[in-house]
Structures are given as structure tokens and as C-alpha cells.
Amino acid sequence: MNFNRIKRKFSKDELHDLGFSEKLTGSNRAINNDGSFNVKRIGRSTTTIQDVYNDLITMSWGKFGLIVLLWFILINSFFAIIYLLLGTEYLNGAKGHELLEQFLDCFFFSAQTLSTVGYGHLSPSNYWMSGVAAFECLLGLLGFALATGLLYGRFSRPSAKVLFSENIIIAPYREGHGLMFRIVNGRKTQLIETELQVIYSIMVDEDDKRIRRYFDLKLERAKVNFFPMSWTVVHPINEKSILFGYTQDQLLDAEMEILISLKAFDEIYSQTVYARHSYNYSDLIRGARFIPMISKQNGISVLSLDLLHEYEKVELSELIVSETPGD
Amino acid sequence: MNFNRIKRKFSKDELHDLGFSEKLTGSNRAINNDGSFNVKRIGRSTTTIQDVYNDLITMSWGKFGLIVLLWFILINSFFAIIYLLLGTEYLNGAKGHELLEQFLDCFFFSAQTLSTVGYGHLSPSNYWMSGVAAFECLLGLLGFALATGLLYGRFSRPSAKVLFSENIIIAPYREGHGLMFRIVNGRKTQLIETELQVIYSIMVDEDDKRIRRYFDLKLERAKVNFFPMSWTVVHPINEKSILFGYTQDQLLDAEMEILISLKAFDEIYSQTVYARHSYNYSDLIRGARFIPMISKQNGISVLSLDLLHEYEKVELSELIVSETPGD
């Protein structure tokens, strides 16, 4: 099979400079399906406050809820122990006799203080108790302030939700063929000035070393002002295309990967949003055509999101991605 | 009337690529008057948390208030039932005997807990009651946090409020004619670096198929640094114009639509804002001139917003949008 490999030295101008160390990005997938990079970071674990923020903003809602709940229980337990040490006899309304009951009295007094509900059936009766409670109030207000901000930050974070077709296909296009995938805005908001950049990556043998190379794929159209419907993105496979002249087996062996980067302006958030996606060789279908997502019902254009991934097999008239070994 | 139709094949360079599927945008209005697109989306109703946010941010104030009120009543009813199940005998100060009274005691205890007002005339007297109340406090604080953020998000959302003249007119312009509409900033804030893009759309008969085509309209001036007064936007109707040489009947039959997209920087919000508007054939007035909105009173320039839509009829010297069939 080795004769099948792509042996070619690309000029500097052809290559897309991604900032990757070419020698080390090996046979594994360089880019994950969600567009994130397959890199593990070790050492120097100086987590900053911003990293904590990032984690809290991007984690799942379930995990976030659990962390808030745990923080609420832990901080109340902490203060409950302080109140316990100060003595429940200085806590008006505390009726517990055993330690657990006394702890629970203190715990709920703490909870009522931290949340500033302060029913008053439990209240501090000496100055130390009052002082600690006052400090806890301050802490509680600031803590809930932070939780408030985070909750809202999570809720209101601008982010594009662009849906990508499951497959990337080689379809008839004009007189020849085109590499195509299809995207649709997964939100009801309008994306403005949507721009696409598509990076194509294969392993090549240069001077007997296998290295991963990256190329910009030229698109038939790389920017749309409005994006109210589906957008079938097309890279024409002609003489100028990097895909021209390679067999499917060669592309497979070359561990083809495609990285898509999308940039748009979100009208609701008034902010620029980004989205990324990645395809690899197993997502490629040769000889297919996307089924239209738009139909006419009672004179109104209807966009069927369910049809995003649907395609039909077609015979490719002529093999642009030829079966004869290139070079 | 069919001979009147515009039969022409436009070259790729002439067309504006909007991202529309041309074959399916038919005889209905493609763009609504507010600039939104006339597309219905079906299937895959995977509403994300961001969609919910978008809805809550963009709905009317009345609807938003109602939702908050309903949420407040529902969540209190939910907790009231839990307290009821735990037993009102563990609720200090509850005096209700009948079920409804007991429910109301529990409901108001819940309300006082959720809002952290905690008068204390009602208070939990056992640990289960205290525990649920503590959890409700936590939930209440987070819930109000979210409502807070939403309320402020709604209030402070940057958005241009550009007022468009009701009509788009064909007026005398230099030696010939011009297609004109007028805009004014509906806010007291200053818009900076205001840019306009105008897209012109008609139905054309290509190879016996009726399809909608989009074109960029060239403007006499497409950007202004400051926009303190009214701005009469002009597209000169000359030989280079797409409108040149068509009769009014042809334009009517071709279901003319004009989409205007405005981009500016808002000084108060320090953010880029967008606005859209659309005209169709019924908004077109041939032979008119806008009445000036700016006048001089005691030496001060006065901008009369009420005059935005006002025009006067004028005789067009020569019919640029000719009555003879094109082609």
C-alpha cells in the first residue's frame, strides 16, 4: 500500500500556516470532531481565576448546579461549626440538646444568615455571635453575587450554534465535481456577515518523513451577508484544487482532515461569534447530492432542519479524484 | 401581461449572493417589512438554553412580566405543597385549620422564603422544614439572579432604532433620476461610522423558470462618519443601474423587493449595532421629492422627525424607468 502514499514537497505558498509543529502532529487525529485540537497540555498548572471562570461558564448545567449546592452546604457547615464553638446558648431559639441537633440549629441559622432570609426565630444573642453572623451575611451576599453573575453569564454567553451536515460529499458541480458540506443556523437569531475558512490537512511523505500538512481550501463563496436558510459550501475540485488527481485510497492513507472555522455577527448579542467543526476521511461520501432542505408550502418557504444530513447517491460522470496514483 | 416579464440571464458578477436557494423563493414576499426573512423553520426543535434566552430578551415587556409572575406563583405553589406534606404543625405561626388556609399559610411562608424577606411570623420549627426552606432560599436567590440579569439585559440591549421613510421614491437627481429613501436616527445617541448596504431583488424568467434574483444597489454615498441629521440615501438611476430601462409595470410584475441593512457604532453602548428594513413595489412612488426635515429656527438647526415620511409630487422630466418593454 505504501506506494499509494502522497510523496510531494509543497512550496511555502501552498501551505496554510496553522501554528502547528509539523513534525510532531502524527498519525492521530489532529482535530476533534467539535473543532477542538487534540493536544494535551502538561506542566505549569498555574490555574488563574480566569481559568476557574472559564470552567464555571462552560461546564454543564447539572455540574454547575451541583457545585453551587455543594458550596452552599460546605460554607454553611463551616459557619455552623463556628457557631457551635461559640455556644448554642447564645443562639436565641435554638432548642437542640444533642450535638447533632445543636449542629443542625447552627446550620440552619447559618443558612438563614447566608441567604439573608433571617426569619428571626433563630437569632444571635451575644456580640461574638452577632459579629460572625454579620461577616457571614457579607460573605453570603458577595457569594450569591458571584453565583448570580455566573448564572447569568452562562445563560447569556454569545455563541453560534451552527449545525453541520454529518457528511462531506463529492457531488457533481458545474462541468466537474465539488467537495461540499451543508450548514444551517441552529438558532432563530440572524447571523450577519458570516464568513467561512476551510483548512484541508493530509499526511505527506517529505524526504522520507511523514508530516502533516495544512492547506487553505478555496471556496466558491466564502462569505454571505445574511444566512436565513441553509448554505451548501462548495470547494470546486478543478486543476487548481489540492484534491485534484488523488485517488480515494490515497486520501484515506493520507489521513485527510478538514477543519472549518466560521465567524459571524450575532444580532441578538451584538457580538462576533465563532464556531468550528471538523470532518475526517470517514465522513467523506463520494458521489452524492444533498436533498434540498427548502420547500414551498402554501406559498411560504419552509426550511426543514431534519433534512440537513440527507443526501442521495449519484453517479459521478468522471473521476476527478482519480483512481490512478498521482505524481 | 406575460410579455412584460423580465427575461434575462444575469451574469454571476452582477448578482448579489445572499445565500438564498434561488429556485424556491417564489412569488411571496421574501423579506418582511421589518427586514426579517419570510422563512418558516420546521423539524429538529432542539431548543437550546440560548434560544430561551433570546426569547426572554426579545419578547414584549408585558409578556416578560407575566412570565416572571407566573414563575413566582408556580414555584411558591410547588414549595407550599411540600410544606403542606411535611405538616403545618411544624410551621411556627401558621394558624390555618382548613386545607385552603393551611395551603395559604404554606404559600406565603414560601413566598417570604423565596424572596428572603423572612418576616419570621412564620418560621420552620423542625429540621426537615428548615432544610427545605434553606434549599428554597438558595433556589430563590439564584432565580432572582437570573430574572435580574434578564431584566437588565432587556433594558440595556444595544440596538439601533433607525427610522425609515414609509416610501421609497423616484426623484429628480442631478441630470437624471434617483431611487431614494430617507432615514433618521430615532434615538438621541450618536451613531458613528454608519454604513448602508442595499440589496435589490426581482423575479426574472431564466430558461422559462421564474426565479428571484438579488443585486447590490450602488449608492451615491454608502457611509457617513456622523449621522446627526436626516440622511437621504440615493441610488442614481443611470445606465449602470439595474433599474435602468424597465417600465413600472415590469417592476410590479417582477415583484420588486428592496432590503436595506444598516451597520453603525453606538456611542452609549460602545457596540456595533445593526438595523434592517425592507421596501416592496407597493412602497414605491414615482415622481416625488422628500420635504426637507431640517429648518432654521432662531439660528438653530431644527430636525422635525414628523416630516420623515413627507414628500411632494413632482413631474419627472424624462422617464428613466421607461414605459417601453426592456430586453
Place this chain on the structure above:
Amino acid sequence: MNFNRIKRKFSKDELHDLGFSEKLTGSNRAINNDGSFNVKRIGRSTTTIQDVYNDLITMSWGKFGLIVLLWFILINSFFAIIYLLLGTEYLNGAKGHELLEQFLDCFFFSAQTLSTVGYGHLSPSNYWMSGVAAFECLLGLLGFALATGLLYGRFSRPSAKVLFSENIIIAPYREGHGLMFRIVNGRKTQLIETELQVIYSIMVDEDDKRIRRYFDLKLERAKVNFFPMSWTVVHPINEKSILFGYTQDQLLDAEMEILISLKAFDEIYSQTVYARHSYNYSDLIRGARFIPMISKQNGISVLSLDLLHEYEKVELSELIVSETPGD
């Protein structure tokens, strides 16, 4: 004096298109000293919620505080009257007998409810009272939410504070002269990619009509990457300059105005900020030189903000702004 006036017809390319109606911007100052436009808007007073937001964000702190206080008093009075109508006998702890005392009991119960402090020495004792109080709590939380957002929005609003020299001077510059003003960053934050645009405006007599014309002034340097010190902005007065060849009297008679627009990126706010300023003829000093603001103390560069406006008189070798009437 009339022979002194500038009679010239400028070509379209020379003019700066500001979006002003040229015929109506008359003999009054078109631009105020702070860079705002001297335009009065009348009619169609459809104040939107965003206008209210803008006002609340930009008004003085004293006025904002007063509005919050008034809102607090008014809303509490409103609810106090409702509680009064429901009857103070249903308000536990209310001890007032006369109407004023009863009103005050209700007022402070309302205040304790709205702010959710809820001491409990006053508490509702029937269900109607509880219901209204619960609703007031909800309203109070949302109201304070809004006040919170506004308070923070006011505090954190990004805005450049660029200080401009009081005068704009004509100073020796290279072999000839230059029109100069000086700016300095009034904040301790760093402004990045600071860009300037200077618009020059005079009244000219075109076809016996006096109209105001706007021109872009070409600057020796219009953008700096960093702006840690003072920046003396220079427009060289040479043959290409619009100021070349006019006498001082002519410029006075032509009601010269200069509008400066500054754009920069603020590092702390991570946002683009704008600033504007305006000079008119009375701010012009012929034959002056700015005194350096930067000095060396113990080997450290020291920027003396107090020297911003300081200049010294110099003899201009040759009158570039000549005394002979132009044209």
C-alpha cells in the same frame, strides 16, 4: 469686509461628506465644544425603553441618586396606601392610632418588604395582606435588580477621557508651518491603536449662497499604536492644505470650525471607545509653540498633565496663512 469672504466652488472629491444638509447649517456653530452637534430635534417623541436607559446611564450621579430615592419613596407610599386600605388591624405590630401614624406603620412595613429586610416586628396577619406583601417583594427584587444593573452600568461604562489642549495653534513646522493641537490620555489605562480624524469646516460663498463646507484635514500622523505620553497632532500647512493661502480675517469671516474624532481600544474594558472635540476660530492662536509636557526627573520620564494647555508665543517666519486675499 465682504470682499474678504471665501468664494470658491469645491469639487466633490475635496469635500468631506458628513451627512449634513449643507444649505441649512448656517451661521451658528454647527458643532459644540464637546463634539456634540448643534441640532434640535422636534416631533415624534416616541421615547423607547432604550432612551430611558441612555438617560439613566448618562445623567449625573446626583440626579441618578435622587431618582432612585424618589422611586423608593413613591413606591413605598403607593403600597402603604394599599395596606392602609386593607386595614392596619391585619398588620401585626402596628401600633399607630391616628391616620398619619397608621400610614407610617404601613410605609415602613412596605419599605421592609420591598427591601426584603423583613425584621418581622411588623408582619401581615391575613391572607390579603400577605398576598400584596408577596407581590411587593417580587416587585422590589426586580426593581433593585434594575437599579443594580444601572448603577453598575454607569460605573463600568467604557469611555475614553482624552484631554485636548484649550487652543489650536499655528506653529513652525519643518520648513513651513503646521496647525497643531495636543492631546493626552486623561486616564491611567492604556489606549491602543488610537486613530484620529480631523474635519475642517468653513462657510463659503457658492453661487451667491453661503453654505458650510466640510473637509478632511490631512495629518502628519493619524494613528499611533500606543499612546502613553502626550501627542501633538500636526496638520502641515503646505500647498496641498485647504488652509493654504487664506488670511486670518478670511478664516474668521468664514466661521472656521474643526471637529476631531478619536477612536481607540481601551485595554481595561476590552472595548473600542470614541471621543470627540471641537475647536472654532476663537480657539486659534497664530504663532505659538506648545511647551513640552515631558521632562526627565531622576532619569524617569515625567508627564506633567498641568502643562497640556501651555504654549509660548513665537514669531512665524513667513505667513503661510497669508494676509493677501486668496483666489
Place this chain on the structure above:
Amino acid sequence: MNFNRIKRKFSKDELHDLGFSEKLTGSNRAINNDGSFNVKRIGRSTTTIQDVYNDLITMSWGKFGLIVLLWFILINSFFAIIYLLLGTEYLNGAKGHELLEQFLDCFFFSAQTLSTVGYGHLSPSNYWMSGVAAFECLLGLLGFALATGLLYGRFSRPSAKVLFSENIIIAPYREGHGLMFRIVNGRKTQLIETELQVIYSIMVDEDDKRIRRYFDLKLERAKVNFFPMSWTVVHPINEKSILFGYTQDQLLDAEMEILISLKAFDEIYSQTVYARHSYNYSDLIRGARFIPMISKQNGISVLSLDLLHEYEKVELSELIVSETPGD
């Protein structure tokens, strides 16, 4: 040693215009290691509300916490004195007899009011007391609102954390040499469209005056779309380079400084972020090569952040930064 100095008059086109007053930026370091400018500002200390905000946002967490705590204690003490003057006999539940005890009763009543916890074991019993308490509630809610905003603003402030190699090295590059430093993203977030600008500064003798000059350093690559790994930034030292032809002693004597400015878009914050860094002569290593940070472990690319600063000594084949005096 003086013969070693760089005597040369640079043309305007060669120089980078930083906005510095060239005559006064003397022998001290002009740019601090963190990229801030070594300038002291005096006079006109008109601190605006935004300066206060900037300080509160950028100060350390410890200092911020202390300020909040102090504010809480001071404002409570202030109100405690007012309550004391009104008389503790009008404070239900106050049991203190001595002045200090009475003050503490008032202080904790104030704390419970300001934080709206309002247990109710202390409560106002006349109208003056109630009025002041109501006002304190209002103030407390607004104060905590501000603290909330600040806390969240601090937590969520977008800022790049790009790590720079400790040293800037002269390493073999292609056929010649290159000036190199290495950067890595210190966060787990993705930086998009990262751009670099490198400014090179030396003292030169122009007409017997020592002045500091700034130059743009041309980079082999100044922008990357994605930045998932390390990036070794290279300035090729060839005939076109400003460094070409100077000895190391000359650069030392010329007090070389290098300012790096980085601009990127942060995916999490959806905002543009900036970072700056500076090197000076003592950070320069001649004849070194960075040790790769990326290695392969079980087929996965691993980025070792600990290796960022690591380099190995190499022999430079030919002295591009020559030992012979330039000019």
C-alpha cells in the same frame, strides 16, 4: 567605548512612530518587563469615577476583599452612631447598658439592616429609627449591587494570558540567523486570529544627541488563525533587518529594548484581548535554540508548558550580528 555607539540618521520610513517624545526617552528603560510604559504622570489629578472603577477592577483580590470589608465596617459604624444618637430605647431588643454595648447593639442592627438579613430580634420602634433604617436598606442594596458588579467584573474580565519565554535568542535560521522568542497560550481557551507586532528600540547618536529610536521588526509570520500549541516567533536577521551588521557590544551600548504587542480574539469571552511583553538586552542569548515543547506520548501530541523557557546552546556558524563596528 564611545566609538562603539550607533551613529546613524534613520529615514522617516524606517522608523516606527510610537507617539513617544524622542528627545526625552533617555537612558532608562522605556518599557517595563510587563509591557507597561515607564512614565510617571503628575499634575491634574482629576480622578474620575472610571479611574476608581479601573483601580477596583485591576487591584489584587486581597486588597479588593479588604476594601469591601472596611467599607462594610465603616458604613455600619456610621449608621450605628446615628442610631445611638436617636437613642437605643427606640430599638426593640437592644439590651446594652454601657455605651460600648449600646454601640454594638446599634452596629449589629445596622449590619442586619444593611445586609437585609433582618432577624427581627432587633427592630426599630419609632418612626425616626424606621426611617433611617429604611434609608440604610436602600443604601445597602445599592452598595451590594455595586460590590456584586465589581466582583463579577473582576472575575469575568477578558484578558489574554500569553506566556513569553524568559529569553529572546539568536538562533540558526534557514541559511542565516534569526531573532526568536517563544509564546504559548497560558489558558485553556482558544485564541483566534492571533496577531503580533514587534517593536525594536535602540539609542542612537543623531547629530551628537542620544535619542531613542523605534523600529518595526519584520516577522517570518505575524498572524496565526489558531494557536493551540507553542509559537516560536522569528525575525530573520538578513540584509533587510535593522539588527544586521551590529556587534553585540553595540546593541548593549545602544540599550536595546523590544516591545511585543499581541492581539487575539478570545472564544470564551467573545472579545478581542491584548497582551504586551518587553525584552531588553540582558534577556538576549546569542547562539541558542529552543527545546521543543511538543512531544508524542501514546500517539497524542503533548505540550509541556514547563519547557517554555528551555533552550540549548548552539554554535552560530557565522556572525550575522557581527563583531565589526557598523557604519
